Amino acid sequence: MKVLAMRRACTLLISASVGLAIFSMVTLAQAPAQQGAPPGRGGPPPVPLSQVTWEPWNNTGLRAIPQNVEPDGPAPRRDLTGIWDPARGGIGARGARNPAPLTEWGQKKGGTHKSGDGIRQVPADQINDPLSTMGDPGGYPRQLLFELRHVQFLHTPQSVVALFMWERRWRVIWTDSRQLPGDPDPRWYGYSVGRWDDDYTFVVNSNGTDERTWLDNAGNPHSSELRVEERWHRISEKRLELTVTLDDPRAYTRPWVALDKVQFVQIPPTTDLMEMMNAASEVQKVAEQFKEK
Amino acid sequence: MNKTTCGRLAAAVLLVLSTPLVAHHGAASFDNEKTLTMKGTVTEWLWANPHCFLKVDVKDDSGAARVWNLELGNPTDITPAGYRRTTFKAGDQVTVTITPVKSGAAVGRLRSVVLPDGQTLPRQ
Numbered sequence: 001m002k003v004l005a006m007r008r009a010c011t012l013l014i015s016a017s018v019g020l021a022i023f024s025m026v027t028l029a030q031a032p033a034q035q036g037a038p039p040g041r042g043g044p045p046p047v048p049l050s051q052v053t054w055e056p057w058n059n060t061g062l063r064a065i066p067q068n069v070e071p072d073g074p075a076p077r078r079d080l081t082g083i084w085d086p087a088r089g090g091i092g093a094r095g096a097r098n099p100a101p102l103t104e105w106g107q108k109k110g111g112t113h114k115s116g117d118g119i120r121q122v123p124a125d126q127i128n129d130p131l132s133t134m135g136d137p138g139g140y141p142r143q144l145l146f147e148l149r150h151v152q153f154l155h156t157p158q159s160v161v162a163l164f165m166w167e168r169r170w171r172v173i174w175t176d177s178r179q180l181p182g183d184p185d186p187r188w189y190g191y192s193v194g195r196w197d198d199d200y201t202f203v204v205n206s207n208g209t210d211e212r213t214w215l216d217n218a219g220n221p222h223s224s225e226l227r228v229e230e231r232w233h234r235i236s237e238k239r240l241e242l243t244v245t246l247d248d249p250r251a252y253t254r255p256w257v258a259l260d261k262v263q264f265v266q267i268p269p270t271t272d273l274m275e276m277m278n279a280a281s282e283v284q285k286v287a288e289q290f291k292e293k
Numbered sequence: 294m295n296k297t298t299c300g301r302l303a304a305a306v307l308l309v310l311s312t313p314l315v316a317h318h319g320a321a322s323f324d325n326e327k328t329l330t331m332k333g334t335v336t337e338w339l340w341a342n343p344h345c346f347l348k349v350d351v352k353d354d355s356g357a358a359r360v361w362n363l364e365l366g367n368p369t370d371i372t373p374a375g376y377r378r379t380t381f382k383a384g385d386q387v388t389v390t391i392t393p394v395k396s397g398a399a400v401g402r403l404r405s406v407v408l409p410d411g412q413t414l415p416r417q
Contacts, residue, residue: 058372060369060370060372060373061369063373088370116321121321122321123321123322123394123395123396124321124322124394125322132343149369274368274369274372276342276367276368276369277342278342278343279341279342282339282341282342283341283342283343285339285341286339286341286342286343286344286346289339289346289362289364289400290322290362290364290394290400
């Protein structure tokens with residue numbers, strides 16, 4: 001009887017904890033509005049997209065995907081033009097979802113990575129993430145798996161150009177039927193070609209990524225054999241989703257889906273975004289803060 | 294399952310569920326079960342990626358000063374909460390609530406801050 005009562009009390013306590021945690025998350029997410037912080041710059045959820053106030057300069061974007069994006073319309077044919085906001089859904093602080101098991105090579109390589117978050121997390125003064133401690137380029141595909149913020153697509157007759165808010169990087173995705181290089185010189189952001197799988201799904205294939213970069217913020221490794229497939233599926237005029245599949249037989253025992261239908265909404269083409277990048281001098285100064293006694 | 298185990302389990306559930314919003318990097322350093330509230334004087338405001346830092350000079354009961362380095366999120370994520378490059382200046386009197394690091398160093402993660410005008414800003 002006593003055991004039963006204890007179990008019941010425990011269940012209640014855990015339920016209360018879960019409730020409190022969820023409440024705190026919601027409260028934190030809505031804190032700016034409740035604190036009377038300046039409106040706009042993306043605005044707190046769940047404001048309908050049409051009611052979001054945008055500042056002339058330095059917008060930070062949406063804090064959550066609005067449920068209401070009206071007026072919306074059908075997806076245009078073979079067109080990704082616009083500024084797309086994942087509303088913090090692509091931050092990926094703890095690394096990619098459900099990585100495939102590592103090969104022996106992958107385990108050895110990953111074992112050298114000391115990350116600030118995720119499964120290889122170490123105290124801040126021991127982190128050796130080249131992005132957050134030295135200001136190295138984040139590289140590709142970490143560009144998709146960590147701090148995936150706004151992306152703007154521009155179409156040219158020969159390519160689709162993707163402009164990324166994070167690190168202010170751009171990628172040229174060639175659509176002129178050229179093939180990926182067979183023996184590429186490694187590049188921080190690899191090589192990419194694109195094609196339309198159907199009128200609303202743009203498929204990007206990439207290779208040639210530099211092994212110095214980490215796959216994600218958890219320090220998962222990759223090799224120069226990595227092949228990446230991005231599927232950008234335009235659901236409607238205002239909605240887009242991204243799925244990313246990785247295939248790296250030297251580092252992982254099988255291909256795996258690292259991003260599964262990450263949601264984006266289209267924001268006004270006049271939106272000016274805040275600068276968000278890791279300058280080497282600032283990165284080093286920030287890292288020093290943790291070392292001071 | 295005794296009361297202690299039950300309490301620890303509930304605390305663990307709470308911690309696991311609460312962490313993702315704030316654990317951008319370096320979460321392993323912090324003692325998430327501890328919160329400190331201190332009054333002090335701003336010595337520096339570092340508005341930078343990947344994280345902003347607020348340096349606050351805090352005097353203990355004996356009058357000895359210690360400079361605390363307090364981490365916030367990146368400028369993009371803390372701007373909606375009301376922070377700006379100009380929010381703090383050296384000499385500002387503030388009250389900070391923080392999660393300290395486990396090592397005992399004067400380093401912590403800012404939870405909230407009361408500005409000289411009485412306005413409270415959350416972490417982000």
